[in-house]
Amino acid sequence: MPTDLTSALADVRTLLLDTPHLARAVAAGRRKGTEAPAAERVEVRPVLLKAGPHLQFTARTGPVVSTRNVPVDAAGAAVDDLLAEPYGNLHVETATEVVQVRVTKKGDAQVHRAAARHEAGPVGHDKAKNRIVDPGDPMFRVLGAGGDKRRQVEAFVRQLAPLTGTVLSRPGDRLRAVDLGCGNAYLTFAAHRWLGDAAQARGKALTTVGVDVREDVVATGRRAAAEAGLVGLEFAVGSIADAEPFGAGHAGSAPDVVMALHACDTATDEALARAVRWGAPLVLAAPCCHRDVQRQLHGNRAPLVRHAILRERFADVLTDTLRSLVLQLLGYRVEVVEFIDSAHTPRNAMIRAVRTGSGPRPAARAELLAELDDLTRTWGVSPALARMLEPELAAVRTATGEAAQAAL
Numbered sequence: 001m002p003t004d005l006t007s008a009l010a011d012v013r014t015l016l017l018d019t020p021h022l023a024r025a026v027a028a029g030r031r032k033g034t035e036a037p038a039a040e041r042v043e044v045r046p047v048l049l050k051a052g053p054h055l056q057f058t059a060r061t062g063p064v065v066s067t068r069n070v071p072v073d074a075a076g077a078a079v080d081d082l083l084a085e086p087y088g089n090l091h092v093e094t095a096t097e098v099v100q101v102r103v104t105k106k107g108d109a110q111v112h113r114a115a116a117r118h119e120a121g122p123v124g125h126d127k128a129k130n131r132i133v134d135p136g137d138p139m140f141r142v143l144g145a146g147g148d149k150r151r152q153v154e155a156f157v158r159q160l161a162p163l164t165g166t167v168l169s170r171p172g173d174r175l176r177a178v179d180l181g182c183g184n185a186y187l188t189f190a191a192h193r194w195l196g197d198a199a200q201a202r203g204k205a206l207t208t209v210g211v212d213v214r215e216d217v218v219a220t221g222r223r224a225a226a227e228a229g230l231v232g233l234e235f236a237v238g239s240i241a242d243a244e245p246f247g248a249g250h251a252g253s254a255p256d257v258v259m260a261l262h263a264c265d266t267a268t269d270e271a272l273a274r275a276v277r278w279g280a281p282l283v284l285a286a287p288c289c290h291r292d293v294q295r296q297l298h299g300n301r302a303p304l305v306r307h308a309i310l311r312e313r314f315a316d317v318l319t320d321t322l323r324s325l326v327l328q329l330l331g332y333r334v335e336v337v338e339f340i341d342s343a344h345t346p347r348n349a350m351i352r353a354v355r356t357g358s359g360p361r362p363a364a365r366a367e368l369l370a371e372l373d374d375l376t377r378t379w380g381v382s383p384a385l386a387r388m389l390e391p392e393l394a395a396v397r398t399a400t401g402e403a404a405q406a407a408l
């Protein structure tokens with residue numbers, strides 16, 4: 001029997017905002033005699049993000065899909081906006097029932113309720129198999145990113161996501177991120193989208209800057225950011241070694257998050273050195289080719305590096321080991337992880353570094369220095385990152401020597 005639409009919508013509103021018991025909801029179809037709703041179909045589900053429980057709104061119109069995550073405690077307005085759209089059908093699944101509301105030709109509501117069991121409540125992205133970066137996000141269409149690149153940036157942002165709490169909890173109303181060697185800016189866009197949502201949930205604004213030496217890719221990035229309507233996403237032409245994406249030398253000019261995806265050869269070292277000098281709290285770098293150390297191993301007759309292919313693979317391992325030691329010595333907790341299956345890119349290692357502030361204790365520092373010196377001496381190499389951060393490493397050596405003297 002038809003009932004009053006206003007009270008039926010009020011019931012749906014209550015169900016949508018009862019996130020512990022909500023499984024999913026869909027708004028679709030157009031009411032007779034009305035304009036089309038803003039999106040053809042909107043799906044709503046509770047999700048658990050790093051920043052807390054959110055309602056996720058996935059709007060689809062034709063092939064275009066966009067996703068918005070709204071913190072649960074601020075979701076009332078977003079639900080009101082959705083219910084104000086002239087959808088003809090609303091379908092809500094909760095832990096215990098299915099509620100369907102169909103708007104009749106006369107503008108009343110035909111409500112059908114049935115008992116049913118659904119898994120309800122906010123679930124983490126992994127459990128929900130939701131992508132952290134929506135592959136249907138219009139920004140990818142604007143950028144023209146292919147499947148492999150989308151998977152790479154998805155995997156990269158998946159590594160970034162659980163660590164963002166460390167930077168979001170810092171004082172200040174602005175979060176700053178930089179993508180060094182941004183190239184076609186797929187990561188810049190995807191990270192900006194994800195970090196932007198996370199920052200907004202904490203009441204912060206986000207600025208992300210993509211840096212690249214190539215003027216053409218920077219121009220394309222700027223155009224795409226404008227076309228995708230992304231606020232706070234900027235680009236700068238320049239070399240990583242002296243990038244100052246937020247201006248130089250004044251408070252708040254250092255990025256909170258430094259990212260580099262496949263910055264060629266020593267450009268990854270430039271990114272890491274830059275991050276250390278900025279004192280960036282969070283650094284994620286997926287290195288590319290490792291020619292610097294590889295070149296220095298050339299002519300070494302040790303069996304491990306005698307054959308070109310083995311030398312290349314060993315240079316990868318040695319370079320990232322040395323980078324990791326340098327970063328640890330300079331105050332970072334470091335993990336080297338595989339961020340994506342090698343089927344999608346052979347360059348699938350990632351250095352994840354979180355600044356710890358005080359750095360290692362003197363004894364641990366002495367051990368790390370010994371490991372660094374032992375490896376560079378044994379293999380007769382001088383890695384780019386250690387060369388770039390020579391003054392910082394010299395200061396660590398002095399402090400370690402003084403601590404050893406004092407302990408005698």
Ligand SMILES: C[S@@+](CC[C@H](N)C(=O)[O-])C[C@H]1O[C@@H](n2cnc3c(N)ncnc32)[C@H](O)[C@@H]1O
Pocket residue numbers: 180181182183184185186187211212213214217238239240241260261262263264267270288
């Ligand atoms: C292999 S591409 C990767 C681009 C992008 N990060 C991605 O994964 O799609 C490397 C990019 O780094 C840029 N690049 C290399 N060395 C650089 C440097 N020293 N300073 C700034 N950009 C650099 C190149 O111009 C190129 O666009």
